[in-house]
Amino acid sequence: MVKTKFDESIDAIANGCIAVRVRMLNRVVTNIYDESLRPLGLKVSQMNILVAAAKMGTARPAEVCERLHLDVSTLSRNVERMQARGWLEVVPDADRRAQPFRLTAEGRELLRRAIPAWKKAQAQVKSLLGDGFVHRLAETANRVR
Amino acid sequence: MVKTKFDESIDAIANGCIAVRVRMLNRVVTNIYDESLRPLGLKVSQMNILVAAAKMGTARPAEVCERLHLDVSTLSRNVERMQARGWLEVVPDADRRAQPFRLTAEGRELLRRAIPAWKKAQAQVKSLLGDGFVHRLAETANRVR
DNA sequence: GCCATTTGATTGTATATGCAATCATAAGCT
DNA sequence: AGCTTATGATTGCATATACAATCAAATGGC
Numbered sequence: 001m002v003k004t005k006f007d008e009s010i011d012a013i014a015n016g017c018i019a020v021r022v023r024m025l026n027r028v029v030t031n032i033y034d035e036s037l038r039p040l041g042l043k044v045s046q047m048n049i050l051v052a053a054a055k056m057g058t059a060r061p062a063e064v065c066e067r068l069h070l071d072v073s074t075l076s077r078n079v080e081r082m083q084a085r086g087w088l089e090v091v092p093d094a095d096r097r098a099q100p101f102r103l104t105a106e107g108r109e110l111l112r113r114a115i116p117a118w119k120k121a122q123a124q125v126k127s128l129l130g131d132g133f134v135h136r137l138a139e140t141a142n143r144v145r
Numbered sequence: 146m147v148k149t150k151f152d153e154s155i156d157a158i159a160n161g162c163i164a165v166r167v168r169m170l171n172r173v174v175t176n177i178y179d180e181s182l183r184p185l186g187l188k189v190s191q192m193n194i195l196v197a198a199a200k201m202g203t204a205r206p207a208e209v210c211e212r213l214h215l216d217v218s219t220l221s222r223n224v225e226r227m228q229a230r231g232w233l234e235v236v237p238d239a240d241r242r243a244q245p246f247r248l249t250a251e252g253r254e255l256l257r258r259a260i261p262a263w264k265k266a267q268a269q270v271k272s273l274l275g276d277g278f279v280h281r282l283a284e285t286a287n288r289v290r
Numbered sequence: 291g292c293c294a295t296t297t298g299a300t301t302g303t304a305t306a307t308g309c310a311a312t313c314a315t316a317a318g319c320t
Numbered sequence: 321a322g323c324t325t326a327t328g329a330t331t332g333c334a335t336a337t338a339c340a341a342t343c344a345a346a347t348g349g350c
């Protein structure tokens with residue numbers, strides 16, 4: 001039962017690949033928040049955009065994308081869907097290429113109602129992952145940004 | 146300039162949401178591996194499945210999904226695409242509901258050629274995130290699994 | 291042996307994601 | 321002014337992801 005170079009590399013990937021782990025945790029974490037938010041008809045990906053809009057007042061897509069490391073085309077379609085639901089509105093700008101957006105009253109109200117669900121999911125995930133990891137995650141994410 | 150309860154909660158989410166960070170890192174990390182693997186026509190999500198198949202010999206979908214916290218319907222379609230490309234094949238089973246799959250020779254060869262690209266991306270990500278985070282990530286991911 | 295239940299997987303539908311190409315406007319150069 | 325380049329965003333296309341519903345086969349009780 002000899003191990004080839006190939007098998008050794010496969011073991012190294014299976015046991016050490018960072019992408020495998022980050023992606024797995026992403027699925028687990030996303031599912032917990034999504035489950036908690038589901039009664040509101042809201043997904044965590046969308047809540048993040050609502051929060052960015054709430055923080056920024058009027059948000060420029062390129063700026064949001066840079067902060068979140070999100071492709072502009074991805075945000076474009078997310079905003080489109082959320083605009084269709086009446087949660088966001090695009091405001092006119094001097095630069096006529098720009099499409100800055102902001103929360104509607106309805107979007108703000110949705111976000112307000114989403115806060116308890118977020119808190120529940122946040123607590124659940126924190127206890128699942130542990131404080132140590134959560135702290136390091138915060139540091140690392142800030143550094144990457 | 147008073148801060149409402151709402152604004153305080155929004156700040157708490159913007160500054161502390163675990164999902165925001167895990168999802169952001171997931172995008173950054175996935176993009177690095179995908180970029181490195183692109184010349185091979187392979188994505189890291191698919192490479193993970195090839196590796197699982199290589200490790201398991203013949204892989205049962207439900208078992209792969211449990212390990213990776215992946216929905217079975219997601220894997221079903223991923224395998225479908227990879228089967229269409231000739232990288233995986235479904236093998237018959239005594240239980241006629243089952244659809245265990247394994248690497249084809251072509252899939253194995255692709256995986257062999259993908260190893261250097263994986264190593265490059267892995268090194269790049271490790272230096273970006275730092276050894277401390279990577280270690281904690283491994284612990285945490287093992288615990289969650 | 292038959293029916294209800296459980297189990298393994300696929301299909302319908304929707305969102306999320308990114309790359310490449312495109313479009314429209316702005317900015318800069320001459 | 322007019323041309324080129326840069327910038328902000330959308331569109332075409334493909335993959336990834338999950339929930340709900342369904343399908344098919346195995347299993348368990350009787």
